[in-house]
Amino acid sequence: MALIVHKYGGTSMGSTERIRNVAKRVAKWARAGHQMVVVPSAMSGETNRLLGLAKELAPAKSNEATNRELDMLAATGEQASSALLAIALQAEGMASVSYAGWQVPIKTNSAYTKARIESIDDQRVRADLAQGKVVIVTGFQGIDEQGHITTLGRGGSDTSAVAVAAAMKADECLIYTDVDGVYTTDPRVVPEARRLHTVSFEEMLEMASMGSKVLQIRSVEFAGKYKVPLRVLSSFTPWDIDINEEAKSGTLITFEEDEKMEQAIVSGIAFNRDEAKISVVGVPDKPGIAYQILGAVADANIEVDMIIQNISKDGKTDFSFTVNRNDYARAMDLLKDKVVPALGAQEVLGDTKICKVSIVGIGMRSHVGIASKMFRSLSEEGINIQMISTSEIKTSVVIDEKYMELAVRALHKAFDLDQPAA
Ligand code: ADP
Ligand code: ASP
Ligand code: MG
Numbered sequence: 182m183a184l185i186v187h188k189y190g191g192t193s194m195g196s197t198e199r200i201r202n203v204a205k206r207v208a209k210w211a212r213a214g215h216q217m218v219v220v221p222s223a224m225s226g227e228t229n230r231l232l233g234l235a236k237e238l239a240p241a242k243s244n245e246a247t248n249r250e251l252d253m254l255a256a257t258g259e260q261a262s263s264a265l266l267a268i269a270l271q272a273e274g275m276a277s278v279s280y281a282g283w284q285v286p287i288k289t290n291s292a293y294t295k296a297r298i299e300s301i302d303d304q305r306v307r308a309d310l311a312q313g314k315v316v317i318v319t320g321f322q323g324i325d326e327q328g329h330i331t332t333l334g335r336g337g338s339d340t341s342a343v344a345v346a347a348a349m350k351a352d353e354c355l356i357y358t359d360v361d362g363v364y365t366t367d368p369r370v371v372p373e374a375r376r377l378h379t380v381s382f383e384e385m386l387e388m389a390s391m392g393s394k395v396l397q398i399r400s401v402e403f404a405g406k407y408k409v410p411l412r413v414l415s416s417f418t419p420w421d422i423d424i425n426e427e428a429k430s431g432t433l434i435t436f437e438e439d440e441k442m443e444q445a446i447v448s449g450i451a452f453n454r455d456e457a458k459i460s461v462v463g464v465p466d467k468p469g470i471a472y473q474i475l476g477a478v479a480d481a482n483i484e485v486d487m488i489i490q491n492i493s494k495d496g497k498t499d500f501s502f503t504v505n506r507n508d509y510a511r512a513m514d515l516l517k518d519k520v521v522p523a524l525g526a527q528e529v530l531g532d533t534k535i536c537k538v539s540i541v542g543i544g545m546r547s548h549v550g551i552a553s554k555m556f557r558s559l560s561e562e563g564i565n566i567q568m569i570s571t572s573e574i575k576t577s578v579v580i581d582e583k584y585m586e587l588a589v590r591a592l593h594k595a596f597d598l599d600q601p602a603a
């Protein structure tokens with residue numbers, strides 16, 4: 182008997198028919214003798230619908246008080262889907278109980294709309310499991326020290342599931358979604374993308390952080406930190422397929438790098454349109470500049486991704502970086518109102534029509550010339566590179582948003598990702 186965590190995404194929970202299918206699948210696993218904890222997302226479209234209503238009522242700029250209410254609001258989506266799943270399981274003759282994050286409790290910090298899980302008390306869940314119940318725990322949410330409901334950022338149910346699996350030392354965490362695994366790139370953008378049977382934890386971490394939304398990055402971080410066996414698989418197979426076959430399907434996130442004899446040099450391509458570029462132009466080039474600009478941005482709880490500082494000319498330099506588009510307006514205001522006057526900089530320029538495209542692969546560690554091959558492919562398509570950043574196992578470029586799909590397709594082909602692995 183194993184303790185298994187299943188996570189079902191929004192599309193998988195998208196209608197009563199689909200919820201019934203999830204219930205049948207979970208019941209199959211429970212009847213096979215496993216202790217089951219299930220973490221559902223809100224029904225597809227529900228989180229967007231709720232946040233859309235708020236947007237109709239609230240001014241564009243976010244503040245702490247409004248963010249608190251956004252979490253209060255968005256958390257209801259998962260509360261509804263969790264209760265519906267418990268009802269469906271009971272209708273299947275399976276004892277089941279659902280809990281909202283605060284009831285478990287899943288404790289988080291107080292960063293509304295992007296809270297981080299700090300601890301999970303598993304006592305209540307264990308007591309129910311011991312009584313033979315399937316326990317459903319809402320994805321995406323928790324409660325902070327002061328008792329406020331928080332949410333974990335878009336896609337956060339993945340993180341809830343992996344964190345619950347880690348806290349309970351589950352034997353496996355299965356992420357059921359609307360694709361049958363992790364692909365070389367988003368199969369909705371490149372139809373030739375291939376499913377990977379395994380992907381190393383480090384590659385998955387880079388792919389998630391570079392924008393492959395198949396797993397939220399924090400879920401991969403948790404899996405790495407607590408060595409949670411993690412698999413991504415389809416919720417659209419018939420619910421009654423053989424359980425052993427199902428348990429081996431999809432993509433396994435592996436921790437042993439040398440499992441494959443011959444590593445693919447590039448395993449996947451990720452992209453995102455979530456960022457915006459900001460340039461502070463004509464900054465006096467003296468010690469403390471990066472700190473004055475980025476310190477102010479960090480103090481406003483705005484995360485910065487890529488950073489470039491140009492060489493200086495006549496004692497002045499330009500400083501560019503990217504932030505999430507949701508933070509763009511706030512970052513621009515902050516820079517214009519406070520930082521530019523304090524620094525005596527010339528101006529601040531912003532561009533929201535950018536995207537980031539990244540190639541990821543463990544094999545990049547031991548092969549040279551991969552980045553230059555990337556740059557050559559992009560230049561052959563006439564695509565201008567605005568920023569570059571690299572790590573041991575990835576190279577990312579910022580380009581004009583309108584070339585995103587072209588770039589991803591070209592790179593997918595250039596690195597032979599459409600060909601079956603050797
Ligand atoms: P869920 O609602 O189940 O959490 P998401 O929409 O969050 O599902 O994530 C699944 C989606 O991720 C897929 O439908 C696919 O379009 C997208 N995706 C992006 N990159 C990849 C990739 N490399 N492999 C598989 N899917 C990807
Ligand atoms: N419902 C939340 C969202 O849409 C969390 C999730 O689906 O993982 O972002
Ligand atoms: Mg998701």
